[in-house]
Amino acid sequence: MGNEGAYAISPQKEANYRRIFEQLDVDKDGKIDLSELKEAYRRMNMLQVPGQAQKFLTASDSNKDGELDVTEFVKYLHEHEMHLKLMFKSIDRDKDGRISAAEMVQSLKSVGLSITDEEARDIVRRIDKDGSSFIDIDEWIQHHLLHPSADMKDILYYWRHATYMDLGENLLVPDEFSADEKLSGRWWKLLVAGGTAGAVSRSCTAPLDRLKVLMQVHATKANQLGIKSGFKALHEEGGLRGLWRGNGINVIKIAPESALKFFAFEKLKQIIGQESGQEMNAKYRFLAGSLAGAFSQTCIYPLEVIKTRLALRKTGQYKGILDCGVKILSQEGVGAFFKGYVPNILGIIPYAGIDLCIYETLRNYWMKNHSDTSVPSVFVPLGCGVVSSTCGQLASYPFALIRTKMQANKGTVKRMDNPNMVSLAKTIFQTEGLFGFYRGIGPNFLKVAPAVGISYVVYEKMKANLKV
Structure with missing residues (x-):
């Protein structure tokens, strides 16, 4: 040379x-x-x-x-x-x-x-x-x-640079975007990539999600409803296509929920940062993320109720999303759209807190013990994300099960057959024991691996197509 x-x-x-x-x-x-x-x-x-x-x-x-x-x-x-x-x-x-x-x-x-x-x-x-x-x-x-x-x-x-995964439960602390990403417009492309990945991932794992809802609401010690018998019952009642009931609205709600959470998170970071006078460390990020999640969940919660009703519907019961909403309103009143709201909001705290804490702990452990490697392979953040999210789901699952049972209950708000969170929890414990709070967690865990893999691949493809 x-x-x-x-x-x-x-x-x-x-x-x-x-x-x-x-x-x-x-x-x-x-x-x-x-x-x-x-x-x-x-x-x-x-x-x-x-x-x-x-x-x-x-x-x-x-x-x-x-x-x-x-x-x-x-x-x-x-x-x-x-x-x-x-x-x-x-x-x-x-x-x-x-x-x-x-x-x-x-x-x-x-x-x-x-x-x-x-x-x-x-x-x-x-x-x-x-x-x-x-x-x-x-x-x-x-x-x-x-x-x-x-x-x-x-x-x-x-x-x-980070990766993305969608497990079907949008309770995670939102991603942060840099000032440059916001000014350049790259943030909306990342949101679009994430939304598309979530839509594809949820659609591919929709049968497992519907089976989870069925087991949460109907599985008991007496009927021994499990994964095999549950799939058989769903197929016999609605055919192969019926396995995807409720998936349409599950995909539709991704966009408004992600957008609301993102904008709320950005505003809350400003407010909390000004109040504390400190940089956004993990503690303040968790607080802002949890509040942003609660805000977005509140805004789209009626869609969650409709999703549960569509997932549990019999053939011919509803003509579609709009028909389901109209019938709930006319038969049960406006309050029906917020059944299970309290356990849903309470579930955000353990989910987001444990998920963030375990992810940060695992990531820091890896970095401390692999100082000879400049950057981790993609399997490291994916693996940390799967473990942390799974632990978060374990902690929040009882709240999710009570929420789903309350959403599925068709009693009017004023009637005695519409149980509240505490009375429902007592009934579950008395009749089913501690395991009763984890009905349906089997299919929930089964969908983790395919959901992570699919959402990651689609996210990376979308980012490449959008040139981000």
Whole structure:
């Protein structure tokens, strides 16, 4: 490699860049194309932000032939490393040759970007190799060398990149979007991608969801209604198509619920942040998220009642969503649309709290014990999400079961045959014991794996199509 003025490269540096090139050159033909770059990223266990491979190829492909040869690659990496060194120096405010979490927060704030102290500490732990709680220049360059940008906004997006999953119960603390994502309009594309992923995931797992509702309402010790017998009863009564009853409104309510939760979460973050005078740490994020979830659930709760009635309906009982709503209103009154509201709201607190706490604990444990890996594979956040969400469901499931039983009850609000939450809980415990509060949890757990897999794949595909 030549020594051309400012771009002179030491033999050691050039040898290192060539070793990296050989790792990326999957078919060993002396060229790297887009498909090889993506495959190499996967093999090297690198986090892949949508469009990252294409951006890297575009930035480094000096002759624009769609491929990289070793000369182009080495020259680009050397230039890119120079830019990363300049960025490191600008963040290292006290000029001691290392970056702290506090310096990261201050530097980002100075260019109009905002992250919490907790996020900054997570980023430092992710990049820090020697356990010093600081980032030195070598750690900084190694972590970002194959990221196609040395712009702070792009790198912050790279740090914040996360995956998505929909388990059918929209009680999770909402995702946070950066100021840049809001200004660029990327936030609405992420919401659309998430909504689409949720719709596909819920539709694919709808039979299990309907079976869960059936078992929550009708399963007892006496009838021994289980997964096999439940599916048989549903199929005999409504045929194969009947397994998807109630799915239409379950999909329809995704958009308003997600939008309401997002806007409420953003407003509550502002209010709570002003009141506390602190950054949004996990405690305040949980509070804002829980209140936002309660607000969105309140607004769309009538749809939840209609969903339960449609899932339990007999053939010919209702003509559709509108007919079901009209009949509930005329026969039971407006109050019927809020049956089970109290246990539903109470269930948000243990679900969101346990889910967030366990997710953060698992994530921090992984980062502490895998300091030699720059970023986790996609299975790490997915696995943490599945475990934390499952634990949250275990804690909140009794509330969900009582809510569903109350929603399914067709007595008018004034009649004595319309039990309240406490009396219903007593009856369940007296007749069914503790296990009675977990009727239907089997199909609920069965849908977790397919729901996570489907929602993740669809979300990533949608982000690629929407170019986010």
